[in-house]
Amino acid sequence: MQFAIFFFFAAVAVIFALVVVLHRNPVVGALSLVASFFALAVMYVLLEAPFLAALQVIVYAGAIMVLFLFVIMLLNLQHHPETPTRPVQQFLGYTTSAGFGIALVYYLLKYAVFEKLPEGPFQSDVRAIGITLFERYIFPFEMVSILLLAAIVGALLLSARKGLPPKHPHEVAP
Amino acid sequence: MIPTHWFLILSAILFTIGVCGVLTRRNGITIFMCIELMINAVNLTFIAYARQFHQLHGLLFVFFIMAVAAAEAAVGLAIFISLFHHRDTIDVDEANLMHW
Numbered sequence: 001m002q003f004a005i006f007f008f009f010a011a012v013a014v015i016f017a018l019v020v021v022l023h024r025n026p027v028v029g030a031l032s033l034v035a036s037f038f039a040l041a042v043m044y045v046l047l048e049a050p051f052l053a054a055l056q057v058i059v060y061a062g063a064i065m066v067l068f069l070f071v072i073m074l075l076n077l078q079h080h081p082e083t084p085t086r087p088v089q090q091f092l093g094y095t096t097s098a099g100f101g102i103a104l105v106y107y108l109l110k111y112a113v114f115e116k117l118p119e120g121p122f123q124s125d126v127r128a129i130g131i132t133l134f135e136r137y138i139f140p141f142e143m144v145s146i147l148l149l150a151a152i153v154g155a156l157l158l159s160a161r162k163g164l165p166p167k168h169p170h171e172v173a174p
Numbered sequence: 175m176i177p178t179h180w181f182l183i184l185s186a187i188l189f190t191i192g193v194c195g196v197l198t199r200r201n202g203i204t205i206f207m208c209i210e211l212m213i214n215a216v217n218l219t220f221i222a223y224a225r226q227f228h229q230l231h232g233l234l235f236v237f238f239i240m241a242v243a244a245a246e247a248a249v250g251l252a253i254f255i256s257l258f259h260h261r262d263t264i265d266v267d268e269a270n271l272m273h274w
Contacts, residue, residue: 002175003176006180010184013184014191017188017192018191020195020207020208021194021195021198021199021204021208026203026207029207030207033210036214037214040214040217040218043221044221046176047181047221047222047224048225049224049225049233051233052217052221052233055237055240056217056240060210060214060240063244064210064243064247068247068251072203074255075254075255075258075264077201080263080264082200082201082204082265083265085199089197089198093194093198094197096193097191098190100190100193101186101187101189101190104189104190105186105187108179108186109179109183112178113177114177114178117175117177117178118226118228120228122224122228123228123230124224124225124233129234129237132230132231137238144241144242147241148244150245151244151245152248154248154252155249155251155252156252158252158255159256
């Protein structure tokens with residue numbers, strides 16, 4: 001049963017990831033990426049990490065991808081068709097990434113096959129995660145909060161237009 | 175229980191798809207989505223190893239990676255909005271302001 005769930009959702013994740021790469025419309029790409037992230041959340045549940053599965057759905061599929069969709073629709077990108085990639089770049093990109101992927105899977109199968117699975121349940125409930133987070137990782141936690149504050153200020157500064165000088169010095173502001 | 179290396183192989187495939195998208199696409203936001211895909215592939219690897227070795231540290235790394243990815247998405251999308259205001263396009267080949 002677990003194996004059937006694994007293969008179904010692995011296929012879902014890979015197929016929707018391929019749609020992100022191959023489809024020309026960025027809105028379709030963003031929505032398929034949401035579907036792929038949901039399939040990955042199922043993988044996290046299979047790996048006995050339900051807290052991170054919930055975070056994946058809330059933070060990634062819920063917040064980050066909504067931000068992407070919002071920007072795509074704000075810029076009206078679905079009406080600006082992407083210019084096709086040059087054939088040389090396309091060929092080099094596909095061959096390089098295919099070689100990279102084959103090498104990655106080959107070396108994983110050669111060196112990273114674990115015959116023995118861990119026995120017993122993995123204690124990864126919210127309580128254990130919280131205790132570790134606020135004991136050993138309290139400094140990185142505070143650093144992350146400062147980083148998020150800096151990201152908010154940076155995003156505001158970068159995307160605000162009012163108060164900035166016009167892009168050409170002689171241009172009259174409308 | 176599903177063997178750990180199956181998750182690692184799935185993660186490798188997803189990472190490769192992300193690399194392929196970054197190398198072949200020209201739309202900046204699509205490239206950005208492919209980067210998110212690669213980040214998620216790495217997260218899957220972290221969680222797979224965390225279960226294999228019964229270590230919570232892998233899960234906490236994923237937690238921090240998610241926070242950093244949120245910050246990165248906010249700043250990156252702001253940069254793309256700014257680029258669109260200046261150039262009226264999101265094509266990364268046109269973004270050559272710093273090209274000498």
